[in-house]
Structures are given as C-alpha cells and as structure tokens.
Amino acid sequence: MTPAVTADETRQVLDVDGVSVRLAGRPILDEVRFAIEPGEFVGLIGANGAGKTTLLRVILGLQAATAGSVRIGGKPAAHARGLVGYVPQKIQLDPDMPVRARDLVALGLDGNKLGIPLPSRGKRKLVDEMLAAVDALRFADERVGNLSGGEQQRVMIAHALISKPRLLLLDEPLANLDIRSAQEIIELLSKRFAKQQQVSVLISAHEMNPLLPVLDRIVYLAAGRAATGTTEEVIREDVLSSLYGHHVDVLNMHGRILVVAHTDEGFQVLAGDDRAAEPGHPDHSRTGMQA
Amino acid sequence: MTVFAPGFFASSPVHVALVIGGISAVVCGLVGTFTVLRGQSYAGHALGDLAVTGGSASFLANVSPLWGFAGIGVIAAGIMDMIGIRRPRGRDLATGIVRGAGLGLAALFLYWDTTSSSTTGVSITILFGSMFTTSTSVVPVVLAFGLPAVAIVAILFRPLLLSSVSPELAAVRGVRVRLTGLACLLAIALAVSLSAITVGAILSTALLIGPAAIALRVTNTPGRAMVTAALVGLGATWIGIVLAYDSFYWPPSHDGWPVSFFIVALIFFSFLVSQLFGRRPGRVIRAEG
Numbered sequence: 001m002t003p004a005v006t007a008d009e010t011r012q013v014l015d016v017d018g019v020s021v022r023l024a025g026r027p028i029l030d031e032v033r034f035a036i037e038p039g040e041f042v043g044l045i046g047a048n049g050a051g052k053t054t055l056l057r058v059i060l061g062l063q064a065a066t067a068g069s070v071r072i073g074g075k076p077a078a079h080a081r082g083l084v085g086y087v088p089q090k091i092q093l094d095p096d097m098p099v100r101a102r103d104l105v106a107l108g109l110d111g112n113k114l115g116i117p118l119p120s121r122g123k124r125k126l127v128d129e130m131l132a133a134v135d136a137l138r139f140a141d142e143r144v145g146n147l148s149g150g151e152q153q154r155v156m157i158a159h160a161l162i163s164k165p166r167l168l169l170l171d172e173p174l175a176n177l178d179i180r181s182a183q184e185i186i187e188l189l190s191k192r193f194a195k196q197q198q199v200s201v202l203i204s205a206h207e208m209n210p211l212l213p214v215l216d217r218i219v220y221l222a223a224g225r226a227a228t229g230t231t232e233e234v235i236r237e238d239v240l241s242s243l244y245g246h247h248v249d250v251l252n253m254h255g256r257i258l259v260v261a262h263t264d265e266g267f268q269v270l271a272g273d274d275r276a277a278e279p280g281h282p283d284h285s286r287t288g289m290q291a
Numbered sequence: 292m293t294v295f296a297p298g299f300f301a302s303s304p305v306h307v308a309l310v311i312g313g314i315s316a317v318v319c320g321l322v323g324t325f326t327v328l329r330g331q332s333y334a335g336h337a338l339g340d341l342a343v344t345g346g347s348a349s350f351l352a353n354v355s356p357l358w359g360f361a362g363i364g365v366i367a368a369g370i371m372d373m374i375g376i377r378r379p380r381g382r383d384l385a386t387g388i389v390r391g392a393g394l395g396l397a398a399l400f401l402y403w404d405t406t407s408s409s410t411t412g413v414s415i416t417i418l419f420g421s422m423f424t425t426s427t428s429v430v431p432v433v434l435a436f437g438l439p440a441v442a443i444v445a446i447l448f449r450p451l452l453l454s455s456v457s458p459e460l461a462a463v464r465g466v467r468v469r470l471t472g473l474a475c476l477l478a479i480a481l482a483v484s485l486s487a488i489t490v491g492a493i494l495s496t497a498l499l500i501g502p503a504a505i506a507l508r509v510t511n512t513p514g515r516a517m518v519t520a521a522l523v524g525l526g527a528t529w530i531g532i533v534l535a536y537d538s539f540y541w542p543p544s545h546d547g548w549p550v551s552f553f554i555v556a557l558i559f560f561s562f563l564v565s566q567l568f569g570r571r572p573g574r575v576i577r578a579e580g
C-alpha cells in the first residue's frame with residue numbers, strides 16, 4: 001500500500017524503516033515506513049491516540065522501537081542528535097518563570113552546555129536573526145509564559161531551528177491556535193523554512209484540513225499503520241479503507257475533506273473534523289450525522 | 292536607641308552568626324531560585340521536615356546538627372529520586388512516604404535526646420536554629436556543604452533551566468535529565484541543611500523559597516533572579532542578626548528574641564511588598580490572539 005521509495009536514498013533526510021512499537025503490551029505502531037527528502041513539508045495525520053507523538057518520539061530517540069530502524073541524514077538516529085529540531089506537544093509555560101523569548105531561543109543553541117553562559121555579541125546576533133526569521137523580535141524580551149499561543153509557537157520554532165537542523169519535527173503545533181495564527185505558522189514553516197531554507201518539516205495534526213493545501217506529502221496513521229504519498233494518493237476511499245480495515249468514505253464538504261465511517265449509530269467522522277475519533281476509543285467524541 | 296547595641300561588633304558569637312548566616316543565605320538564594328523555578332518547593336519542604344530527623348540524630352551521635360541535616364537530606368534526595376520524583380503522582384507519593392517515615396524517626400530521636408541529655412533546649416536548637424551557639428569550627432563545614440551546592444547550580448545552569456522549561460526539549464538536546472534533576476535535588480538538600488542551622492529545621496524552607504520567590508517576582512532573567520535572591524536572603528539574615536542582638540534589651544524577659552523569627556519575618560514582609568508593588572514583568576495585554 002505504501003508507494004515504494006524511489007528517491008535516491010542518500011538524499012533522504014529521514015528514513016523510517018518498518019518501525020513497530022508496543023506500549024504496555026499493546027501494539028501502537030505496526031511496520032510504519034516512510035522517508036522524507038530535503039525541503040519537504042510532510043503532514044503526520046491521525047486522530048487522537050493514533051500514535052503520532054509516539055512515532056515522533058521514536059524518531060527523536062526518546063522512545064525505543066520494538067522493531068525497525070530510523071535513519072537521519074543517513075546516520076542511525078542515536079548519532080544524529082544535532083540534525084533534528086523538535087517542537088513538543090503543548091508545553092505549559094509558566095508566566096512566573098523568568099525566561100524571556102530570547103533566553104529560550106539561546107537555550108536551543110547551548111542548552112546542554114555546562115557553566116554560566118557569558119554574554120557574547122556573536123550569540124546575541126544569532127539569536128536576534130533567528131527571532132527575526134520567525135517574526136518574534138518585537139516580543140523578544142518578554143517572558144515566554146506571558147506570550148499568546150501563536151507567539152509561543154514562534155519562539156519554540158526558533159528554539160528548535162537555531163542549531164540549524166536539517167529536519168524539524170512539530171507535534172500538533174496548530175492545536176489551540178486561532179485560525180489566523182495557525183495560517184501564519186503554516187506559511188512560515190512551508191515557505192520560509194521548507195521551501196527557502198530546505199529544512200525538511202514533519203508536522204503532526206489531528207485536523208488535516210488547514211494543512212492540505214501546502215503539504216508535499218502525507219503520512220496518514222490509522223490502526224497503527226501508515227499510508228504515505230501525496231494528498232491525492234492517500235486521501236482516497238480505497239487506500240484509507242484498506243488502512244482502517246473497513247470501508248470509509250472520503251467526503252468533500254465545500255472544500256473541507258472528511259473521512260467518514262458508517263456505523264450502526266449513523267456516521268462517525270474519523271478525520272477532517274476537530275473532534276474526530278479513533279475507532280476503538282469510545283472515550284473520544286462521536287459525531288452522529290444523518291445520511 | 293542605637294541600631295547596633297553595645298558589643299555587637301566585638302561579640303564572637305555574632306561574628307560566627309554573620310559568617311554562617313551569610314553563607315547560608317547566599318547558598319539558599321542561588322539554589323532556591325532553581326527550587327522554585329523547577330517547581331520543587333515541595334521537595335524543599337520535605338527536606339526541611341527531615342532535617343529535624345537528621346538534627347535530632349546528630350545530637351545522639353554527639354556531632355554538629357549540620358552533619359545530621361545534610362546527611363539525611365542527601366539520603367532522602369536519593370530515595371525521592373528512586374521512588375519517582377519525576378512523575379507528579381510519584382512525586383507526591385515519594386515525598387509523603389519519605390517525609391512520614393522521617394518524622395516518625397524524628398519523634399523517637401527527640402525523645403531520646405531529651406531523656407538522655409542533661410542540656411535542655413535540644414529541640415529548640417534543632418527546630419529554630421543555632422547560629423549564636425555554633426562554634427567557629429563549623430564554619431569550614433558550612434563552606435564544604437555550601438560550595439558544592441552552588442557549584443551544582445552554576446555548572447548545570449543551562450541544562451537545569453532547559454529541563455525546567457521542558458524535560459523533553461532538554462532530552463532532545465542531549466541533556467541527561469534524570470541525572471541533572473538528581474544533582475539539583477542534592478543541591479537543594481545541602482542548601483536546606485545550611486538553612487536549618489541558620490533559621491532552624493522547621494523554618495528552613497523560608498530562607499530557601501522566600502528570597503527566591505521575591506526575586507522571581509521582580510526580575511526578568513534567571514541569572515538576575517539568582518543574584519537578587521542571594522542579596523535578599525543575605526539582607527534579611529544580617530538585619531535579623533542585628534535585631535536579635537538588640538532584642539536582648541527588649542521585653543518580656545532579657546533573653547533576646549530568636550533570630551529565626553526576625554529573619555523569617557523580614558522575608559515575609561519583603562515578599563508581601565514584592566507581591567503588592569513588584570512589577571509584573573511583561574504582563575502586557577496583547578491585542579493579537
């Protein structure tokens with residue numbers, strides 16, 4: 001089902017090869033396989049609980065895979081630390097924490113170094129340039145905890161990118177953002193960083209619609225497995241039905257794509273709606289719709 | 292009325308108190324900033340309670356209570372890390388279990404102390420501090436505990452800061468988050484032991500947390516917060532020593548008031564002032580969502 005990897009292997013920034021993960025005895029990911037090339041803007045799409053965070057943590061080396069391997073820039077993930085930047089899912093930033101936006105960005109450069117940091121003109125210039133690149137200069141000296149959600153995401157992206165990684169992983173950076181802030185972040189990532197600076201971006205989302213117009217490719221996670229390809233190749237009834245293991249419909253509602261399953265109680269939106277649920281997780285909300 | 296009562300500068304116990312209290316206040320300010328920043332005040336409280344256990348044990352062993360304060364703190368820090376201080380629920384459990392066991396032992400030791408020792412006031416010394424009765428020989432021990440504590444937060448400044456923002460971000464940058472956290476807990480244990488000898492075991496968190504909380508209120512960067520906390524603690528401790536010395540001439544009895552009362556009261560009022568009048572850095576209402 002996954003289209004064969006045809007690209008030159010040496011060009012690959014990320015190569016996820018048959019990764020399986022079991023957590024607490026439960027299979028979470030099953031033979032996930034995909035690759036990302038320089039400058040590609042790739043969406044990791046799946047409902048809540050589909051395994052997006054788990055997959056990103058495996059790529060980062062924070063979570064061991066039960067089987068399979070991850071290579072970054074041709075190297076095993078364990079030896080590729082400097083090549084990856086990461087923006088984790090919803091960090092709570094405390095307004096009482098005396099950390100300014102520029103402090104957090106500077107920590108992206110040398111947060112693992114020992115000793116008290118000495119002020120240096122070169123470092124300040126790098127931090128200012130990075131803040132400017134994400135349009136965050138005007139709140140550079142404010143505490144991160146006091147910034148709005150969209151502003152915090154810009155600072156987190158600057159933190160992740162200041163060490164000049166080739167691959168940027170973002171875990172649901174658009175969740176909890178208003179539409180305009182979300183659009184600005186998408187634009188920044190896809191145009192400025194992916195297309196202009198050739199940073200490969202893997203961005204996870206449970207709501208794919210805001211991303212669909214700009215994604216080069218999709219990694220669609222469901223039932224622990226992944227379907228990979230362009231939007232046209234993946235968001236199709238045959239591909240997704242085979243992925244989910246039962247029939248699903250792909251509906252286009254005024255340009256908004258919904259993936260819908262037919263159940264005894266009516267229809268269940270699996271993707272495309274903010275409240276989309278993973279089958280087998282009854283705790284997530286269901287949307288009943290009339291035919 | 293004079294600020295410095297007669298004999299203040301000639302008194303040897305005052306000299307020792309100024310040195311021990313001063314070092315302790317600076318160490319507590321520097322370490323306390325990270326204690327508050329990392330949300331580990333609860334660990335500071337537990338370690339303060341446990342200092343009672345260590346202090347009462349050291350009287351039985353006939354050594355300076357400082358050894359007991361620090362010894363039990365280091366052991367407790369290790370146990371708390373082992374039980375799982377990183378997860379919020381594990382952290383509550385770890386603190387609760389260690390603290391409960393420690394206070395049980397403290398009751399036993401204090402009982403033995405008071406029944407076996409001819410000197411009264413053992414519990415007072417442990418609970419409310421002993422700066423004025425500490426011998427000069429303890430000063431090197433104070434330095435030996437204070438310097439490593441300061442060294443830990445200075446060396447691990449950036450990893451500690453990054454892992455307080457997010458342990459995951461720190462781990463991705465190659466920080467050994469657990470080891471860093473354990474080192475920080477050890478620094479807190481050492482700082483608490485110094486605080487316990489200065490203001491007493493039950494008030495020890497006041498000197499650790501108070502100045503740091505004030506500093507985090509009025510400064511905008513971690514480095515400035517550390518320096519401010521150290522200065523606030525130092526000011527409160529030295530002014531407290533002066534007032535305690537003066538209070539010898541105050542009612543009700545001519546015994547003087549306890550120095551820990553003055554220090555903690557000064558910190559408390561400074562905290563109130565910082566809450567009421569301290570600027571709230573960056574608290575700007577932004578138009579953008």
Ligand SMILES: Nc1ncnc2c1ncn2[C@@H]1O[C@H](COP(=O)(O)OP(=O)(O)O)[C@@H](O)[C@H]1O
Pocket residue numbers: 023024028046047048049050051052053054055
């Ligand atoms: N530490 C863990 N132990 C057991 N199960 C886990 C653990 N972490 C996550 N899971 C489970 O793995 C599945 C995938 O989780 P996650 O990767 O967080 O999904 P997503 O990020 O797509 O919402 C969920 O069903 C979740 O309950």
Ligand SMILES: [Mg+2]
Pocket residue numbers: 052053054089171172
């Ligand atoms: Mg997730």
